[in-house]
Amino acid sequence: MLRDAGGIALTSGAYAVSCGAICTAAGLTVPQTLALSLLMFTGASQFAIAGVIGVGGAPFAGAAVAILLGGRNALYGLRLASLLNVRGARKAFAAQFVIDETTAMAVGREPERAGRLGFWATGFAMYALWGLGNLLGALGAQVLPDPEVLGMDVAAPAAFLALLAPRMRSGRPWLVALVAAATALAATPLLPAGVPVLLAAAAVAVLALRLRDTGDAEHPGDGSRPDDSPPEEPAPEESASHHAEPRNSRRPGGGSPSEEEVR
Amino acid sequence: MIWYAVIAASVGCYLFKLAGLSVPERILRDPRTRRIAALLPVGLLSALIATQTFSSGHHLTLDPRAAGLGVAVIALLLRAPFLIVVGSAVAATALLRLLM
Numbered sequence: 001m002l003r004d005a006g007g008i009a010l011t012s013g014a015y016a017v018s019c020g021a022i023c024t025a026a027g028l029t030v031p032q033t034l035a036l037s038l039l040m041f042t043g044a045s046q047f048a049i050a051g052v053i054g055v056g057g058a059p060f061a062g063a064a065v066a067i068l069l070g071g072r073n074a075l076y077g078l079r080l081a082s083l084l085n086v087r088g089a090r091k092a093f094a095a096q097f098v099i100d101e102t103t104a105m106a107v108g109r110e111p112e113r114a115g116r117l118g119f120w121a122t123g124f125a126m127y128a129l130w131g132l133g134n135l136l137g138a139l140g141a142q143v144l145p146d147p148e149v150l151g152m153d154v155a156a157p158a159a160f161l162a163l164l165a166p167r168m169r170s171g172r173p174w175l176v177a178l179v180a181a182a183t184a185l186a187a188t189p190l191l192p193a194g195v196p197v198l199l200a201a202a203a204v205a206v207l208a209l210r211l212r213d214t215g216d217a218e219h220p221g222d223g224s225r226p227d228d229s230p231p232e233e234p235a236p237e238e239s240a241s242h243h244a245e246p247r248n249s250r251r252p253g254g255g256s257p258s259e260e261e262v263r
Numbered sequence: 264m265i266w267y268a269v270i271a272a273s274v275g276c277y278l279f280k281l282a283g284l285s286v287p288e289r290i291l292r293d294p295r296t297r298r299i300a301a302l303l304p305v306g307l308l309s310a311l312i313a314t315q316t317f318s319s320g321h322h323l324t325l326d327p328r329a330a331g332l333g334v335a336v337i338a339l340l341l342r343a344p345f346l347i348v349v350g351s352a353v354a355a356t357a358l359l360r361l362l363m
Binding site for chain 1: 264265266267268269270271272273274275276277279280281282283284285286288292295297298299300301302303304305306307308309310311312313314315316317318320321322323327328331332335336339345346348349352353354355356357358360
């Protein structure tokens with residue numbers, strides 16, 4: 001268990017280096033990059049705010065995109081609440097560790113003590129290596145010449161693509177992805193940078209609600225079917241109702257791209 | 264300005280994490296909430312990819328970044344690890360700029 005936690009932390013340390021490099025290449029300072037990794041501590045959101053600022057978007061538009069992307073952590077927290085059973089100051093502390101990797105290492109473990117150990121071990125190890133990796137990446141990117149000549153401006157979209165890929169296993173995500181991309185591009189000439197992404201998010205929210213309506217019409221009385229989550233979701237829907245089923249066998253210490261999914 | 268955005272975004276992300284540990288289960292169990300939560304990251308990531316690859320300021324563009332993204336797609340199809348995906352996209356874009 002502790003080796004698994006260390007392995008995942010090491011893998012994300014490498015990922016953190018690229019995150020730090022992208023942040024400073026986008027125009028954030030080293031202290032800002034470090035503050036993001038320690039205070040925000042959820043990778044996809046860090047990439048997002050750096051990405052929006054990098055293309056000249058309003059910092060607060062970037063912040064809004066980052067917060068929306070962080071929304072999924074609330075669903076992880078929901079899964080972890082009964083397992084961790086923390087209150088007060090411990091809960092406030094544990095909350096910062098509620099991310100993809102810690103959830104995957106905690107949910108579905110038997111006995112529950114192992115799940116709690118997985119959460120805390122992964123949380124501490126990742127927090128330390130995530131901050132260190134971001135700092136190294138940020139300092140490394142500082143000594144580089146013009147990041148655009150080096151192609152660093154494509155690093156963020158490529159990273160987003162790698163985060164997106166595991167979610168594209170069915171038709172519905174493709175539809176959503178196309179609608180969002182088309183909306184954002186259509187709005188780009190008209191709205192300040194960063195805002196088109198928020199508009200796309202709004203379009204997706206409306207679309208998601210409508211998709212549910214038609215889904216219910218096709219499957220009356222089956223609205224609770226947990227089919228809305230892609231199979232590669234780090235903490236799959238069904239694990240909440242099958243706690244006895246050991247899910248840890250498919251996570252040998254971290255390394256496959258799917259484990260690097262949106263953090 | 265960037266500092267304020269960094270702090271605000273960090274606080275927002277933290278509150279979402281804390282909310283998950285605190286909010287009564289049935290609110291986040293609502294199928295609509297879950298559907299939006301599952302599809303919103305897909306939409307946000309694709310919108311970010313589209314705008315950061317195919318636009319420059321307020322103009323839609325097709326430049327070496329698109330080729331870099333294409334290389335990233337190939338790397339992903341070959342199941343390359345994360346750093347290789349990003350690294351090959353960066354290298355392809357830089358190379359193409361050098362040649363152009």
